[in-house]
Amino acid sequence: MPELDVGLIGAGGIARAHLPAWTALGAKVTVLSTDGRAEGLAAEYAAHGVEAVHSLDELLARCSLVDVCTPSFTHKELALAAMAAGKHVICEKPLALSVADAQEMIDAAEAAGVRLFPAHVVRFFPEYEALAKAVADGAVGEPAVLRFTRSGSYPVWAPWFADAGLSGGILLDQMIHDFDFARLLAGEVVRVHAQARGRLTAPAEAGAVAAATAVLTHASGAVSHVHGVWGLPDTQFRTTYRVAGRDGVLHHDSLQTQAFRVVAQGERAAGQGIPATDLARNPFEAELGEFAAAALAGGPEPRVSAHDALAAVRIAAAAAESALTGAAVEIESGELVSR
Amino acid sequence: MKVGVLSFAHVHATGYVKVLQAMDGVEVLAADPDPDPDPAAAGEVRGRELAEQLGVAYADTYQEVFDWGPDAVIVTAENARHRALVELAAKHGVGAVLCEKPLATTAADGEAMVAACRESGTRLGVAYPVRFHPAYGALRRAVQGGSLGGVLAVAGANNGYLPTGLRRWFTDPELAGGGALMDHTVHIADLLDDLFGADVRAEEVYAQANNLMYAEEADAETAGLVTVRYSNGTVATIDCSWSQPRSHPAWGGLELQVVGERATVEMDAFGQSVTGFDERSARGVLLPWGVNLDEILLRAFLYGTAAGGVAVADGEAGLRSLRVALAARESARVSRPVPVG
Numbered sequence: 249m250p251e252l253d254v255g256l257i258g259a260g261g262i263a264r265a266h267l268p269a270w271t272a273l274g275a276k277v278t279v280l281s282t283d284g285r286a287e288g289l290a291a292e293y294a295a296h297g298v299e300a301v302h303s304l305d306e307l308l309a310r311c312s313l314v315d316v317c318t319p320s321f322t323h324k325e326l327a328l329a330a331m332a333a334g335k336h337v338i339c340e341k342p343l344a345l346s347v348a349d350a351q352e353m354i355d356a357a358e359a360a361g362v363r364l365f366p367a368h369v370v371r372f373f374p375e376y377e378a379l380a381k382a383v384a385d386g387a388v389g390e391p392a393v394l395r396f397t398r399s400g401s402y403p404v405w406a407p408w409f410a411d412a413g414l415s416g417g418i419l420l421d422q423m424i425h426d427f428d429f430a431r432l433l434a435g436e437v438v439r440v441h442a443q444a445r446g447r448l449t450a451p452a453e454a455g456a457v458a459a460a461t462a463v464l465t466h467a468s469g470a471v472s473h474v475h476g477v478w479g480l481p482d483t484q485f486r487t488t489y490r491v492a493g494r495d496g497v498l499h500h501d502s503l504q505t506q507a508f509r510v511v512a513q514g515e516r517a518a519g520q521g522i523p524a525t526d527l528a529r530n531p532f533e534a535e536l537g538e539f540a541a542a543a544l545a546g547g548p549e550p551r552v553s554a555h556d557a558l559a560a561v562r563i564a565a566a567a568a569e570s571a572l573t574g575a576a577v578e579i580e581s582g583e584l585v586s587r
Numbered sequence: 588m589k590v591g592v593l594s595f596a597h598v599h600a601t602g603y604v605k606v607l608q609a610m611d612g613v614e615v616l617a618a619d620p621d622p623d624p625d626p627a628a629a630g631e632v633r634g635r636e637l638a639e640q641l642g643v644a645y646a647d648t649y650q651e652v653f654d655w656g657p658d659a660v661i662v663t664a665e666n667a668r669h670r671a672l673v674e675l676a677a678k679h680g681v682g683a684v685l686c687e688k689p690l691a692t693t694a695a696d697g698e699a700m701v702a703a704c705r706e707s708g709t710r711l712g713v714a715y716p717v718r719f720h721p722a723y724g725a726l727r728r729a730v731q732g733g734s735l736g737g738v739l740a741v742a743g744a745n746n747g748y749l750p751t752g753l754r755r756w757f758t759d760p761e762l763a764g765g766g767a768l769m770d771h772t773v774h775i776a777d778l779l780d781d782l783f784g785a786d787v788r789a790e791e792v793y794a795q796a797n798n799l800m801y802a803e804e805a806d807a808e809t810a811g812l813v814t815v816r817y818s819n820g821t822v823a824t825i826d827c828s829w830s831q832p833r834s835h836p837a838w839g840g841l842e843l844q845v846v847g848e849r850a851t852v853e854m855d856a857f858g859q860s861v862t863g864f865d866e867r868s869a870r871g872v873l874l875p876w877g878v879n880l881d882e883i884l885l886r887a888f889l890y891g892t893a894a895g896g897v898a899v900a901d902g903e904a905g906l907r908s909l910r911v912a913l914a915a916r917e918s919a920r921v922s923r924p925v926p927v928g
Contacts, residue, residue, distance in 0.1 A: 393811075395744065443814065446739045
């Protein structure tokens with residue numbers, strides 16, 4: 249790959265996950281954020297040549313690819329600016345807060361002749377990658393009934409998550425991962441019913457809980473249940489799935505597959521515990537490497553496209569409308585129709 | 588105590604007979620006079636032959652069982668045939684009837700059964716054994732004791748084999764009233780009915796179903812997802828699918844996650860088992876060691892339960908969980924949420 253110059257916008261949680269992946273890929277990274285945290289983040293990675301800048305123009309002048317890791321409500325504006333400057337864009341999920349915004353971004357990428365990739369990182373998690381490959385190879389036959397759960401502590405570290413107007417709420421911010429995966433495995437979604445409960449509006453303090461359920465009906469007739477929880481502070485991050493068809497079933501529970509476990513460590517001060525990690529490989533590195541290679545080095549087409557991201561936003565939008573009105577929402581020729 | 592077992596149509600009849608045989612002071616008389624040759628499963632054994640295999644006394648007609656003067660009867664006929672047998676038991680003044688779930692295939696049948704038993708003074712129970720699982724007891728204490736705070740959402744799964752390997756009527760829309768939606772929605776609907784108590788009711792149901800897995804061999808739906816909204820605001824989604832592969836060492840299971848404002852708890856009713864591998868058969872080994880739920884259910888039905896503990900579902904409770912399943916069947920047909928009738 250030619251020199252990989254990346255402009256990373258944002259210095260929060262997801263930027264902290266992407267940055268080490270970029271340096272591992274040998275990228276030269278420039279960081280920009282408006283909250284004053286870019287300098288600190290760059291300083292941590294100074295040995296890798298990471299530098300902070302103070303304006304978007306500076307950032308765009310130094311990179312060929314922009315990685316948008318900002319709060320969801322800023323994705324569109326930043327991505328459009330980067331694409332207008334001729335930069336390829338990787339955008340954190342959700343691609344945008346609305347179907348119209350996501351479509352506008354896709355149109356802008358086409359008009360500018362640049363690539364736009366959505367950071368649907370679950371596509372790159374090994375346990376999901378294995379599932380997708382097995383299902384595509386016929387391991388369960390045609391999928392008939394699918395279940396996905398995803399739970400973690402309520403994201404109270406940044407206030408915008410709890411504000412559905414800024415994040416889309418749990419349905420768009422969190423459950424979109426499983427909406428995307430359900431569609432990948434069982435095909436286009438034609439009907440959605442969802443309900444959300446708990447703390448669904450800002451502000452949310454530690455101890456707040458939100459939970460949502462969504463039932464998707466696929467064009468094939470298959471049905472998917474997606475269950476999402478933003479839970480109490482001691483909620484262990486956990487994902488599960490069960491995918492069944494007439495020829496078999498595949499299931500996973502992240503609590504059962506921890507390759508490294510801390511069995512006992514006494515009482516320790518916060519942050520002093522033995523750090524636990526159990527991934528076979530870093531999914532962020534696989535994701536960003538695949539996107540960068542496709543954008544800059546003629547690599548193969550990535551496994552997930554902006555059109556997939558748009559479809560996932562559409563499913564989440566249908567779920568949000570259903571949760572609001574109580575109706576089942578049909579997706580007809582890309583339009584949402586309440587029943 | 589004399590207990591009659593009416594019909595071997597439901598696969599649970601065999602388990603009940605074995606439990607009753609092992610109980611001190613219980614005499615059992617079974618009748619299974621109307622097995623359908625069509626639709627019979629391959630190798631299906633019914634009637635006197637099954638009674639002889641089980642070593643249980645057998646009567647050729649239901650009337651003989653009633654003439655014997657049973658203290659209680661267990662109705663394990665096809666779902667659509669529950670009503671006739673329960674009404675017959677009420678007419679003969681039997682003191683207590685335990686009816687297999689779901690109570691009936693229509694609300695009208697269920698209402699008639701409840702009314703008949705009320706008039707005759709017959710105690711009507713519905714066979715929901717998972718109520719008696721110790722894990723459900725712990726979950727119930729946690730919720731009812733307030734440890735969870737308000738319950739926000741429930742994710743439940745009650746999956747199993749396609750049951751037609753043992754009895755074909757399970758997928759006959761007339762005899763069963765439907766497929767997986769009727770067979771497996773009601774267990775979790777009943778648990779939540781008991782969990783939330785008398786003041787909370789299921790209000791609305793949304794369901795989607797398909798028969799992608801067994802289109803060639805089943806007339807009814809074999810997969811389904813059911814979302815129930817309760818009057819306390821809780822939303823529960825139940826996977827009721829017969830999606831357990833038929834050669835799997837485990838028949839299926841029942842799992843529940845309850846998300847509350849102050850705690851989240853889970854139960855796995857059939858997760859207590861030794862697992863391993865048998866090299867000779869080249870198959871996985873599964874040795875369940877959990878409690879025998881049928882035994883606890885039948886003891887509770889025949890001898891009662893401690894005050895404040897979990898009680899056998901009564902006819903009204905059986906009618907309420909039936910209404911959830913019936914609403915699911917209707918919702919799946921129209922693809923819209925429907926009120927619980």
